[in-house]
Amino acid sequence: MNNDNNNLIEASGFTLRYGRKTAVDNLTFHVPKGRVVGLLGHNGAGKTSLMKAMVGLHGGTGSLKVLGLDPMAQRAELLESMSYIPDVAVLPRWARVHELITLMSGLQPKFSAERARKLLKRTSVTENDKVKSLSKGMVTQLHLALIAAIDSKLMILDEPTLGLDVMSRKSFYEMLIDEWCDGERSVIISTHQVEEIESLLSDVMMLDEGKLVLNLSLEEMDSRFVALAHDPAAADAVADAHPLLRYRQQGRPAALFDGAPPAHLDGLGQRFRPSLVDLFMALTRKPEMQRQQA
Amino acid sequence: MQNWNQTAPIYQQLADRLAVQLLDGDPPEGEAMPSVRALASRYLINPLTVSRAIQALSDMGLVETRRGMGIYVRPGAREALLKSEREQFLHEEWPALRERLARLGLSAKDLTWESQQ
Numbered sequence: 001m002n003n004d005n006n007n008l009i010e011a012s013g014f015t016l017r018y019g020r021k022t023a024v025d026n027l028t029f030h031v032p033k034g035r036v037v038g039l040l041g042h043n044g045a046g047k048t049s050l051m052k053a054m055v056g057l058h059g060g061t062g063s064l065k066v067l068g069l070d071p072m073a074q075r076a077e078l079l080e081s082m083s084y085i086p087d088v089a090v091l092p093r094w095a096r097v098h099e100l101i102t103l104m105s106g107l108q109p110k111f112s113a114e115r116a117r118k119l120l121k122r123t124s125v126t127e128n129d130k131v132k133s134l135s136k137g138m139v140t141q142l143h144l145a146l147i148a149a150i151d152s153k154l155m156i157l158d159e160p161t162l163g164l165d166v167m168s169r170k171s172f173y174e175m176l177i178d179e180w181c182d183g184e185r186s187v188i189i190s191t192h193q194v195e196e197i198e199s200l201l202s203d204v205m206m207l208d209e210g211k212l213v214l215n216l217s218l219e220e221m222d223s224r225f226v227a228l229a230h231d232p233a234a235a236d237a238v239a240d241a242h243p244l245l246r247y248r249q250q251g252r253p254a255a256l257f258d259g260a261p262p263a264h265l266d267g268l269g270q271r272f273r274p275s276l277v278d279l280f281m282a283l284t285r286k287p288e289m290q291r292q293q294a
Numbered sequence: 295m296q297n298w299n300q301t302a303p304i305y306q307q308l309a310d311r312l313a314v315q316l317l318d319g320d321p322p323e324g325e326a327m328p329s330v331r332a333l334a335s336r337y338l339i340n341p342l343t344v345s346r347a348i349q350a351l352s353d354m355g356l357v358e359t360r361r362g363m364g365i366y367v368r369p370g371a372r373e374a375l376l377k378s379e380r381e382q383f384l385h386e387e388w389p390a391l392r393e394r395l396a397r398l399g400l401s402a403k404d405l406t407w408e409s410q411q
Contacts, residue, residue: 036340170338178335199304202342218343222303249300273300 006032008154008186009054013062016049023049024060025210033153034183036200039190040280041207047190048087050207051158054188055084067154080109083147087158087190091139093132097125100146108150116149122175137168144172148180155180155187162192169193173200198276208284225279228261229254230269241265245282256282305346308337312347316356316367317375327357327365354378 009031016024024046031037041047052058054066056075064071069078091100097120104111120127123141131139140160147155161169177200180187191197204221206214216224229252230238239246241262243255249272255261256274298304312327321327330348334341348365351357356371395401 034342173338174335177338177341178331181334181341182331183341199298199337199339199343202340218304218340219346222305227300273303275300
């Protein structure tokens with residue numbers, strides 16, 4: 001790999017257009033090794049487009065390097081060294097699990113059948129099962145086991161838990177944390193279930209209408225954003241301090257600040273930790289909805 | 295799946311939970327803590343966040359990293375925790391409780407000091 005630093009992905013001024021529509025707008029970021037990155041945004045914000053660009057399914061302008069490679073020009077080489085579940089992932093319904101393992105062994109030079117079998121032991125899927133006999137949750141587990149058995153440094157998951165019940169989502173994330181996250185490998189996950197993946201993430205990237213509106217580690221998030229729950233009587237003073245967002249937290253009025261709120265507000269309320277959902281609402285909502293809320 | 299509240303950063307909440315367990319002797323002094331990966335898996339938390347929680351416990355002098363061997367509960371950790379918990383109660387929780395008792399018009403004779411069981 002001609003990649004001598006710790007970054008698995010590097011983008012600089014990367015823009016992706018479909019005709020006249022700009023799907024991904026001038027993104028500059030990097031993803032180091034050993035991270036779990038949440039890629040968050042509303043439908044149409046550019047998440048899937050960005051993930052497609054990362055695996056060479058769509059080109060753009062500016063620079064994008066994945067594992068040191070140009071995804072469009074070196075797609076075949078790149079796909080040998082990464083693990084990807086697209087948002088429209090389907091496994092052939094007629095296939096048996098052991099046939100898929102054989103298929104992957106033929107397609108993916110870095111695939112380990114032995115590791116796939118070991119990962120499947122975590123699940124209730126057996127090698128003789130046919131895909132069409134498995135529940136949606138089991139198919140997703142199978143898919144994760146297959147791509148986690150590729151000896152790669154980077155996994156890209158586009159809405160992996162969409163349509164799964166809570167137990168299946170939990171098993172999915174357990175396998176991901178146990179079997180993938182080893183401090184070296186990274187994973188990028190897009191999802192709408194912001195609340196339940198918050199504790200899994202090391203970093204978060206938020207897209208809004210193709211623009212990167214937030215890109216930081218959870219550690220930075222803890223120190224940078226402050227929320228204040230206050231009495232209704234303090235509403236005017238809080239509004240004058242121009243918070244990012246005013247909302248309700250367990251029935252009480254609350255405000256979210258980028259940085260410490262002005263000192264005179266501290267006596268008017270209690271600080272609490274803003275959740276990723278709070279930040280998501282503050283940074284990605286449409287302006288007209290903000291006005292309705294105020 | 296989500297059992298973390300918004301009172302404090304997640305790493306701090308994990309550190310608090312682990313501290314409560316240490317106070318109960320789990321694991322006992324001198325014994326190894328579960329590994330970062332084991333804790334990440336048990337609580338479904340990012341390993342970097344777990345490391346921050348361990349670091350917080352280490353900063354409090356409760357655990358120590360032994361190179362190449364893992365993280366161990368320091369001798370005297372339980373006593374140190376008890377001391378800081380007692381101080382926190384006396385300086386923060388007790389004044390609030392005393393104020394509430396006064397508001398409710400309760401005095402020491404209204405309270406049962408012996409456990410009922």
